[in-house]
Amino acid sequence: MLKSKKSKMLSIAIATLVAGSLLSGCGSSSSSSTTSKSAQIIKYNLGANPKTIDPGLNSSVEGATVIANAFEGLTDVDANNKPHPGVAKSWTISADGKHYVFHLRKDAKWSDGKPVTAKDFEYAWKRALAPETASDYAYQLYYLKNAQGYNESSLPADQKTPGVAAATADQVGVKATDDYTLDVELENPTPYFLSLMAFQTYMPLRKDVIDAHPKDWAINGPTYVSNGAFKMVDWKQKDKLEFVKNPNYWNKSAVKLDKLTYTVLDDETSYMSAYQSGQVDIIDAPPTEQIPSLLKSGKAKSYVNIGTYYYSFNLDPTAKVDPAVAKAMDNVKVRQAISLAIDRTSLVKNVTKAGQIPSTTFVPSGIIGPDGKDFKQKKYYSATADVKKAKQLLADAGYADGNNFPSIELIYNNGEGHQSVAEAIQAMLKKNLNINITLRSVERKVQLDETSKHTYTGMARNGWSADYVDPMTFLDMWVTGGGNNTAGYSNKAYDKLIEEAKAETNATKRFKEMHDAEDILMTDMPIIPLYEYNVISCMKDYVKGVYRTPMDTVYFTNAYVQK
Structure with a gap:
């Protein structure tokens, strides 16, 4: 934690999981994609078609990986799962650990070129908490003052949590005091709060986009406006999701890939065949009967x-x-x-x-x-x-x-x-x-x-x-x-x-x-x-810079193809 000296509540032991330099391919390493080795393109098989990639509604690991590479929160996490500045360039924390003030970078932009503002975070968090949104992950924002009271405000009295007072959206502990300052008040000190800022439900969202396309904004490339390293071009349901480098991302100089494609094959034999034929560059969970020999030969690697x-x-x-x-x-x-x-x-x-x-x-x-x-x-x-x-x-x-x-x-x-x-x-x-x-x-x-x-x-x-x-x-x-x-x-x-x-x-x-x-x-x-x-994963040996956190989220921000 960046502020570990302010909290003695938890020490963490996790593994560093840098995939790019450690993982060699399943099967023949000579199998190569017809596109990947000649361009900065990576194809990763998600293993399932996501139910949604709306940050406020997603609850699956498949959706989480797509969101993590399309959006950026106040903080981001590295290969050691340590939080570092994302959209927020700095922050202050009160002595009691309950009050955070985040200062946003002014060069953060959405994929359509508009600036990312503190109001985008306030809107996204309150949207996830709004009873009508029915977000499975609303409880993940209960750390905010009055958040649970707002989320439960429409419940019958006998279904509300005892001791939790009803609250309005205006009473929730998050407020944009100006375009680049976000004031956050917590119910209790939360030692892992900075790590949570990199979690999907805390990602910013554009109110104007969602208001204009409330039902389908997150399934079409033109309306899936994001602020991270990659922006969506198209989602062919049950086939693939296509993303390209976001030219408006504030840290675009760190992004080497031109294109990132997610395939959604859920049959092990099918995606193993696609991997071996070079149609996919990375797969997880190869066929069970092949795992022992793949691990023994070093053609697959196990991750925490x-x-x-x-x-x-x-x-x-x-x-x-x-x-x-x-x-x-x-x-x-x-x-x-x-x-x-x-x-x-x-x-x-x-x-x-x-x-x-x-x-x-x-x-x-x-x-x-x-x-x-x-x-x-x-x-x-x-x-x-x-x-x-x-x-x-x-x-x-x-x-x-x-x-x-x-x-x-x-x-x-x-x-x-x-x-x-x-x-x-x-x-x-x-x-x-x-x-x-x-x-x-x-x-x-x-x-x-x-x-x-x-x-x-x-x-x-x-x-x-x-x-x-x-x-x-x-x-x-x-x-x-x-x-x-x-x-x-x-x-x-x-x-x-x-x-x-x-x-x-x-x-x-x-x-x-x-x-x-x-x-x-x-x-x-x-x-x-x-x-x-x-996680048992296979990756082509020309794919570098990919890392996976212990939360099973795969990051491609620093990934590239070694030609």
């Missing part, structure tokens, strides 16, 4: 990703699902039994095969606390299956040996890797508990839609990568009514601990409160953590 691959149960009491399924899912002993019946060690060894770590907590390793130790200090269950206890819990729930247990559907987004994991879980649950799980593969957009709206029946595949390096990024998503609470989970005691931890300034006590919250989460088991993420 502070994240967790997990399944969620649909616990939303308003969800329209089969009553028998709802009854089973609502029983905590059923959820615990299903979790304990899964052999995570076997899963990562025999199915994913990419060196992942079995998850025995929801918060993954890699986040260091004030005691110098990793936050992940506890194992809530064995990494191998505890079949005896799982069977007993299922019997205690009234489904001895799986009798009378309803068939549960598990949805997952397209991809051989997700399918292999789902099939392995399906087999484990049949063998160890004698319960039947049906599988349904859907497009990424559908998966995101069904999980966010709680319209899926039974269970759903999900994953979460850190938005910033603090346990809170994994914990505050599970508060009642949270926009990314894919389980529809609610526990008032949990909510209270998260609220207290956000307001706590004593680092040791704060981490204790977050540990206590995770204790509740892992007892209630609304989710099944399966393994800690890593």
Whole structure:
């Protein structure tokens, strides 16, 4: 943190993840693009067609990478995930850590040449918080004074968070005092706030553009006005997104690429073939069966990703699902039994095969606390299956040996890797508990839609990568009514601990409160953590300067093709 001396709440240990100089290609290194090696063009496969690339509405890693390269926040992050000046050239922080004043650079411009102003940030933040926007990530702005009260202002009284007073947009703690000064007031000191300024929901937006094209501004090149290194030319749905260097970007001299293309192939065999034939320069998650040999030969590289691959149960009491399924899912002993019946060690060894770590907590390793130790200090269950206890819990729930247990559907987004994991879980649950799980593969957009709206029946595949390096990024998503609470989970005691931890300034006590919250989460088991993420990536050896943060966001600002 730039202001770490003002906060003793958190020290962070993360890996430096510079891809450009370290990564060699999968398959034959002689395979080369017909365009990339003769021009400054890079083609990166996102792995899915983004549901949206609106910074205020996106909640997927695919959209996040596109946004990170098209927009720039008050701060930016480097390969070490350290914040540094972006649109803000400098800032001051009050002694109590609750008041920030950002001073914007006057040469920052939008892709259409108009100046970026402090008002663009104020508008974007309040737009994400506005109840009518229905942003999944509105809670990420609750650090701002009165932000939660404004976001919840239209909710019925019984759905509002206790103790949070209703507020208007004018009362939210962000105000442009002039074109180049942004005044920000926080509810509580937030040690990672400068890192948050590089997060997508805090990106600036143009009110005039969105007012003129409220429904489609973020899907068409001419209206997707951005302020970062690249500007969109075209988005061919389910095919590719085409970007070019933004000639109005204030730091355009650092940008070497002329063109950046994102392909959206979601089938591992297809994008591996495209990579080997030179149609794509970078892919992530090559076919599972090839990963061990690719890693061993150095043709692929594993990158740290502070994240967790997990399944969620649909616990939303308003969800329209089969009553028998709802009854089973609502029983905590059923959820615990299903979790304990899964052999995570076997899963990562025999199915994913990419060196992942079995998850025995929801918060993954890699986040260091004030005691110098990793936050992940506890194992809530064995990494191998505890079949005896799982069977007993299922019997205690009234489904001895799986009798009378309803068939549960598990949805997952397209991809051989997700399918292999789902099939392995399906087999484990049949063998160890004698319960039947049906599988349904859907497009990424559908998966995101069904999980966010709680319209899926039974269970759903999900994953979460850190938005910033603090346990809170994994914990505050599970508060009642949270926009990314894919389980529809609610526990008032949990909510209270998260609220207290956000307001706590004593680092040791704060981490204790977050540990206590995770204790509740892992007892209630609304989710099944399966393994800690890593990223297996293949990159052509002529691609340089690309870097990936531990949040699984890929940056191309400094990328280039070595001819």
